[in-house]
Amino acid sequence: MIPMAGKALWSGRFKDGMDDSTLEFTSSLDVDSKMAFYDIMGSLAHVRMLKACKIIPAEDADSIVGGLKKLAHQLEEGGLDMDYSLEDVHTNMEVKLTEMIGPAGGKLHTGRSRNDQVATDFKMYLRDAVLNAVEAVNGLIRSLQDVANGNRDVILPGYTHMQHAQPVTLAHHMMAHAFRFGRDADRFLDAFERMNKCPLGSAALAGTTYPIDRKMTSDLLGFRDPTENSMDSVGSRDFVTEIAFDASMVAISLSSLCEELILWNSQEFKYIEMDDRYSTGSSIMPQKKNPDIAELTRGKTGGVIGSLVAMLMTTKGLPLSYNRDLQEDKKPVMDSLKTVTDCARMMAKVVSTIKINESRMLEATNSGFINATDLADYLVTKGVPFREAHGIVGETVRYCIENKISLDNLTLDQFRKFSPLVDSDVFSAIAVKNCVERRDSYGGTSPASTDVEITLSMQDSMRREEDVRMKDQLIQSCWDKLLNE
Incomplete structure (x- = not known):
């Protein structure tokens, strides 16, 4: 009836x-x-x-x-x-x-309950949503790789505490973001593997008296295995919370990237200019070109992190097994995944179309004594202990500040006031281009090291693309069989 x-x-x-x-x-x-x-x-x-x-x-x-x-x-x-x-x-x-x-x-x-039914449905939904998110994040990584590939020799200041620290290449800087997003994407794939077990057949909480074949339903739906415990199957949502966390990490990485691009796009930095297609104007100031895509992405981070907090608070005090509170598990993570997927796709477009102001970046490296560490390293090669060399360079920098002069413009006699070991080769040692090229340790900023980074990152991207393709192909083949046989 x-x-x-x-x-x-x-x-x-x-x-x-x-x-x-x-x-x-x-x-x-x-x-x-x-x-x-x-x-x-x-x-x-x-x-x-x-x-x-x-x-x-x-x-x-x-x-x-x-x-x-x-x-x-x-x-x-x-x-x-x-x-x-x-x-x-x-x-x-x-x-x-x-x-x-x-x-x-x-x-x-x-032989089933809404409890195991909804857990199974949601896992299937999340599998597709996670693969879409990985694809979007990997697309952004590809854009970062392209910028790095085209700017292997472009030099700009590297920052710590938002202060000039040491010179780096733009390629090295972009690859730092790429590897960070790579870990974010891999966290999603790890979560996919953990949640890819089928709850169907757990029934309400205790299993069922019917002689069901849970392995069969698991295989038909493209899951790796059935879940092992019926109470855990219907009452646990750690897979949802984990994905909400993974989405939050993507959001934080996006926000960090956006913050830098917004700063670099400002009149004070002028390191880049964002494409007109991904900028907006002002309702009153005709000269304005606002980085709204990056700002909105940065702003959406709060909602994604809020969804993680919502999941943690919803599940923190629940007894086993199923409780109606768990009805509230879907919207937060659905919204989070859509947000980070959409933002990653938009930021891939923003990154791939930025115009690089190479001369302004190089000009900025000439302020802030960005080659001071290299002067200290130079003294170490002359036999000075590093801690002592650090103090000598500090005194040298203070002298330069007081006399409004850069390290590069000191004479040899002025250098020797602070250490008699300084010779004419010091000028080559502290030249910004040489400072960068000498940092050829594994993972360093030299063009040679950065080439390795780009290659490794591209291999990781190819691995993820193949992983997503294989997972999606398996899932789609299951749907085809269920609908057509």
Whole structure:
């Protein structure tokens, strides 16, 4: 029997129907309707298993499969409207199926619960969303690699504490961001592996008395294995929290990149100019060209981190196993993944189109005594202990500040006032270009070292692209089999 509007499928325990306010308060349809496709796929796998295990009659199973395929087709065509008198997407799908094929539809829920059903649906949704996020982040990494490739010899100040520290190449700077984003992308892939176990068949919390084959449903849905403990399967959301954390790390990396690009784009720095297509003007000041894409990305970081906090607080005090609080797990991480995916794609465009002001970057390296460490290293080669050399250079810098002169413009006699060991080769030692080229240690800023960094990063990107391709191909092949066999 089809339930009346406002009543759940399992309303037999209750004398009165659900109050409209209760339905409105408990409904998750606005959020979980995004999982409709995955709910159908999970049901197709489940009913095929029920048939194979002879738990329901073959003709009923075949009727259910046919109805689910029609629902999938309607969904693909955009014609599957949700009934808001039913509280979630799972109930909607079962009611629509039963309306379509009759009482046999009621046998679909044999051997499962909404608890394991929703956990399975959400994992399937997150698998695709995570792969999309990795693809977007990897695209941004590719843009950073391209900038690095084209600017191997461009020199600018490297900063610590936002103070000039040592000269670096733009390629080295861009690769620092690339490797950071690479770890972010790999965290997503690690999380994918951990969550890629199938909860379906755990039922409400204790498993089921039906002779089900959980390995079969796991394989049909492209999971690595079934989950090992039914209570943990339906009651734990650490996979959601982990992905929310991973998204937060991407957001923080994005914010850091954006902060630098915004500074570099300012009149005070003038290191870069952002493309017109990714900038906006002012409503009152016609001269303005604002880096709004970078600013908005930086601003969206707060919401992503807030979603992580929401997940941590939602789950921190829950007893095992399933609690209705867990209905609130979806929106935060869905929003987070969409935000970082969209932002990464936009920032890839911003990065790939920036104009580099090479002369301004090099000019900036001539202020702030950025070659002071190299002068200390020079003294070390003359036999001076580094700590003593550090003090000598500090006195030299103080002299330069007082006399408004740079290290490069000191005469040999002036250098020798601070150390008699200084010789004419000091000028080559502190030349900015040479300072950069000598830093050829593994991971250093020299062009030779940076070439290695770019190569390694590109290999990592290729590995991720192949990993995403293989995972997506496996998932898509599962959907094809479920829909076409």
